Amino acid sequence: MAEREVDRSVSQTVKAQLALRDQILSGALRPGERISELQAVETTGASRTPVRMALVRLEEEGLLEAIPSGGFMVKAFSERDISDSIELRGTLEGLAARFAAERGVSARELEPLKECLAAIDELLRQVPISIEAFSSYVTLNARFHALLTELSRSPPLIRQIDRASALPFASPSGFVMAQSALPEAQQILIIGQEHHRVVIDAIENREGARAEAVMREHARLAVRNLRLALRNRTHLDLLPALALIKTAAD
Amino acid sequence: MAEREVDRSVSQTVKAQLALRDQILSGALRPGERISELQAVETTGASRTPVRMALVRLEEEGLLEAIPSGGFMVKAFSERDISDSIELRGTLEGLAARFAAERGVSARELEPLKECLAAIDELLRQVPISIEAFSSYVTLNARFHALLTELSRSPPLIRQIDRASALPFASPSGFVMAQSALPEAQQILIIGQEHHRVVIDAIENREGARAEAVMREHARLAVRNLRLALRNRTHLDLLPALALIKTAAD
DNA sequence: TGAATACGTTATGTATACAATAACGGGGAG
DNA sequence: CTCCCCGTTATTGTATACATAACGTATTCA
Incomplete structure (x- = not known):
């Protein structure tokens, strides 16, 4: 050759x-x-x-x-591997939110987060949400999570969260796509956005425990929704976990 | 050649x-x-x-x-990088303990943990602890943490904890060695052992939140001790973080 | 007929040669 | 005297050849 x-x-x-x-x-x-x-x-x-x-x-x-x-x-993943990975990521993000709250964040640093929040609010105003808007949502949501992670100012933690997000189903986009398969998708996105709002508020008010708790709840919600989505396997084309799930045996 | x-x-x-x-x-x-x-x-x-x-x-x-x-x-690490890594690891181990408690663990699986516990008890009965006993302690403690991690039965979590332990100062042995530099070393080991006892009890009684909380406290204690050890830099020969700490100019 | 062994094939582990790029130093010009 | 440009050198990136180990198959012997 x-x-x-x-x-x-x-x-x-x-x-x-x-x-x-x-x-x-x-x-x-x-x-x-x-x-x-x-x-x-x-x-x-x-x-x-x-x-x-x-x-x-x-x-x-x-x-x-x-x-x-x-x-x-x-590598082949079981359904539990996947939900564990999501919960793991939520736990890590919870720690990041706690660090951000406890260590303090300037209004200027919080600005991009709030812009994300506002942009998502704008998108969610559509009922039902269009395909293009949903696509924008995925991007903005990923950006929000990345910015939040950065706020921890902890390189080891940021690194670990990045690693935990390497598995596609454990990334913020993975969350959302899994959820999109559900009929209650829009409602779920609205609840998620509420979580986003609370975590920013908690960080602003330096309430570390509250910031951490809401991010963990955020992940637990994603886990529940993933389970639902996998039960009634409808419209799973977008689900990035699909290609990696163990097929038979085990 | x-x-x-x-x-x-x-x-x-x-x-x-x-x-x-x-x-x-x-x-x-x-x-x-x-x-x-x-x-x-x-x-x-x-x-x-x-x-x-x-x-x-x-x-x-x-x-x-x-x-x-x-x-x-x-790679060069700041002191904060190191303490964050320890807290990160504690958070992960907390999640592992929670999983173990929530998912249930048989008496047979808990047996090796209890043996570790008893062996460490035996060692700590010596006052002051000998060098050989301390060396045994390091090994047993690492074993305890590894076994506890396994109890989570979550491959993704186990994997992540292993990765978090790759940095020597974030490993269980790293904890202990850092603490050994302090005059109150023995007292610290005894408190740590108390944590070990509580987490087993919590897992046995399927109290996930309590199991998680004690492991996080375990790590926070290690962080405080590391800070102390780095302040009065005495007997730091054993501290595996030393070779990696940023020297000048952060 | 079944099992075990030997042989051949294929794939990975390792070593090294070659190519390209970035760092460094020297020299010249402004 | 300083700054910039060019050439040299050293180091990394890439390709490939060779060695070795594993797997499958076929053949033979019990």
Whole structure:
């Protein structure tokens, strides 16, 4: 293979990582399936060295699992794994909110959060919400959670929350998409927005315990909704957990 | 270099990872210092490919930081980073204790925990505690925390706790060693043991909130003690955080 | 007929060669 | 004297060749 198309705008390692992640999350690679390096080389266009780096990184992200005899396989998640991951993330975000409240946050730092809040309010005014508005909601919600995390000013915590969000179903967008499958979707979004409002208020008033409690409740709500969504499996196309859920056995 | 001493009992990647971690934690590589791959190849005896894999893994562990222009440097931690990491870990362990309590644990599963507890009781009966006994304590305490984590039966949570413990100062042994520098060390160990006792009791009685609360208090105690230990910098030889603390200029 | 072993094939682990880029230093010009 | 540009050097990023271990298959012997 003499001529190889090389995209020099990003490193081969990053390119391979993105391509492989796509394949996993799109379901092209099934949970439990072994990933062949050679095959990955062909589909990603990178050579074996960057592919291997990407595989190691994806393992650390939690999308892959090392096989003892060598190589990697796509990790499979049970429904409980997924709900635990969401609750875990909520617990971490709760700690972030507590840190923000206890350590104090200036009005200027809170401003972007409030803008997010207002923008979401605007979107939710539509009944029923349009597809485009819902898409904007997903983006704004993710932004809100990211900003909130930043407010903790704690690099170790921020790092850990990022790691916990690497699993698609545990990310803020994952929450929302899972919830969108439910008939009560709009009502759920409104309750979530109420949580957002409370956490900002708690941080402003330096009520650490209240800020933490509401974020945990926020996650528990998401867990309940995910369970519901998985029960009546309707409109689950958007659910990013789907491709990773253990199929049979276990 | 024709003849290279190759230890075939473990993979070169693992060997390099262990060797580099040692170098970092022993302080041979200073925080902020760039790690040269070539140099790492010489000191570890592995070739560049496994060295690079090890570097990626150590970055994910949190011991290294990627340099935007390429390569890795030893991560530097502030005192607050360290205390946050401990509190973070305590929060995670709190969640694990809650899961264990809420999901129920059989008497048989609790048995090893109780054995740990009894063994530590035995050690603490010595006043003052001997060096050997203290060393045993460190091991037993780490075992206790690991067993408790397992009781959650939540792979995602266990995984996250393991990651949070990768930083030496955030591991159970790290807690203890930091505390050992204080004059009130023995009293502190006794209080910690009381926490251990309470969490088992709470899990047995399926009191999730109480189990969670005591583990968080356990960590907060560790944070307070770490602060004290860092204030009066006496006998800090054992403190595994030392090699990683930012020196000057935050 | 079944099981066990040996062999061949395939995939991963490792090493190294090559390419590209970023850092550093020197020299020249303003 | 200082600043900028260019060339050199060192270091990382990438590709590939080679070694080794695992798996499957076929054949043979009990």
